[in-house]
Amino acid sequence: ILMELGNQIGRSVEFVAQERDVQHLADDMNRQYLAYISAYSQKFKDEYTKKYVAEAPGKILNKIDQIREIENSLHFLDPQLLEQINGYLDTLAMAVSPPERQMWDGAFKNLAFLLEKSIVDAQAQTQRLLVRSRDITASAIRGGILLMLAMLVLSGGVAYLIAKRISRPIAHLRQATRYARQGKYNIRVPFESHDEIADLTADFNAMMDALGELDRMKAMFLSSITHDLKSPLYRVRLGIENLVDGIHGSLNPEQMRTLEQILKDLDTLSRLIYDILDLQKLESGRFELHLEDVKIEDFVRETVRKHAISFADKGVGLAMKLKLKDAVVRMDVRQIERVFENLLSNALKFTPRGGKVVVIGGVDGDYVHFVVKDNGPGMTKEEAERVFDKFYRASTGKNVSGTGLGLAITKQIIEAHHGKIWVETEPGRGSEFHFLIPLAG
Incomplete structure (x- = not known):
């Protein structure tokens, strides 16, 4: 069963990689079609444009055929979903x-949705297979323990050696599946035998290689596209600011409101880009901390007071309960300030008007212990386990603005300071975000 699960996981990972290739091919096809539409709609066409308009349909149809051929070769794809994809093609x-x-826009939007759905379904299937593998592994361990007890009655030492040989590689696999669920794909299970478990280990390691490569490609893509977007966004912002400042002529009130809204949207997009870049640096260990000794109570009071106006505007109370005395922490001031900003902003988003957020701080052994407590909707246990994952949004936050990166960045910053962060929450009873930072010295 474990070998078959390993094979299924391998096929699922391979399917996701192929569907990603189809997505890239479809995006390229859409860009080509939009260029073709633009050229086709020109009233006066030069010879080059006429030639392009004549040749473009054939190239676009060729890409459609390529996508169709790849999709029809994927045995992992649901037949009903394949029929829908062929229909949109x-x-x-x-x-x-x-x-x-x-007609093209409607069909392409539906095709893109189906391609993404097939990938999401395959990833969910992979997750279920990993969970099942973990459960079977756990059952095997329990069975091995029972077998060991029975053999102890019969032959003592022989049973101990057999149980040890069986349980160790299975325990390694079980631990590795936990890392896989957390998105840590650099873990490899060592070979300790030459049997079916070794085959499963090989399949599992191959799966981790494939998942790690996909994760690396995703990180490279995010890093590349965010770097490429910074300069164009700056130029767009500069042009709009020139318009707002009246450099190119006066604007009426409606035009001014529209441009100001565009500037706000550009700010949001810029924050997302810099959050992605910072998270990539934190995860890769390339993020440089500028450490200094800080009297933590004064720092926290000043940082929290900066948010008083935004809390008052929403009608949410903000209070502090600090017992830090003369505690000193060696930290990067800007980054720890960012931690408080993320946690307070998160609490404000989810706390209803009339609610209250409390920042609690005290010394706990060799650490300072902070709690940001709100009386918002809270989260389930499953949501709390994933709340620090990149781009994750709990069910209560589907309609709340944000990038889904704030808590992920917060966790990386705390861990870079050799601290720890976690959440305690229940549905309907609010959330408490705890974090520890070592005292100086």
């Missing part, structure tokens, strides 16, 4: 010549 083909933009 047929619609895209009909929208090529003559070009029908509305």
Whole structure:
């Protein structure tokens, strides 16, 4: 059963990689179609444009055929989903010549949704297989223990050697599956035998290699695209600010409101880009901390007071209960301030008008212990286990603005200071975010 699970996991990972390739091919096809539409709609076309308009439909249809061929070769794909994908590919083909933009956009949007759905379903299946593998491994361990007890009655020492040989590689696999669930794909299980468990170990390590490569490619893509976006965003912002400042002429009130809203949206996008870049640096160990000794109580009071106006505007109370005396912490001031900003902003988003947020701090052995406590909707146990994951949004936060990176960055910052962070919460009873930072010295 474990070998078959390993094979299924391998096929699932391979399927996700192939579907990602199809997504890239589809995106390239869509960009080509939009360029074709733009050229086709020009009233006066030069010879180059006419040639491009004549050749583009064939190239687009060729990409549609490539996608169709790949999808039809994926045995892991649900037949009903494959039929829908082929249907939308047929619609895209009909929208090529003559070009029908509305037909194309509708079909491409549905195709992109189905491709993403197939990947999400496959990843969910992989997760279920990993959980099942863990459960079977746990059952095998329990069975091994029972076998050991029976053999102890019969032959003592022989049973001990057998149980040790069986349980150790299985325990390693079980531990490795836990790391896989946390997104840590650099763990490899050592080979300790030459039997079926060794085959399963090989399949598991191959799966971790594939998942690690996918995660690395995703990180490289995010890093690359965020770097490439910074300069264009800066130029866009500079141009809009020039318009707002009246450099290119006066604006009416409606135009001014529109541009100011665009600037706010650019600020949001810029924050997302810098959050992604900072998270990549933190995860790779390339983030440099500027450490200094700080009297922590004064620092916390000043930092929390900065948020008093935003809390008052929403009608949410903000209080502090600090018993830090003369405690000194060696820390990066800007980054720990960022931790408080993320936790307080998060608490404000989820606390209803009339609610209250309390910041509690005290000395706990060799650490300072902080708690940011709110009386918002709270979370389930399953949501609390994933709340520090990148881009994760709990069910109560689906309609709340944010990038989904704040808590992930917060966790990385605390761990970079050799601290620890966790959450205590229950549905309907609010949340308490705890974190520890070592005292100086």
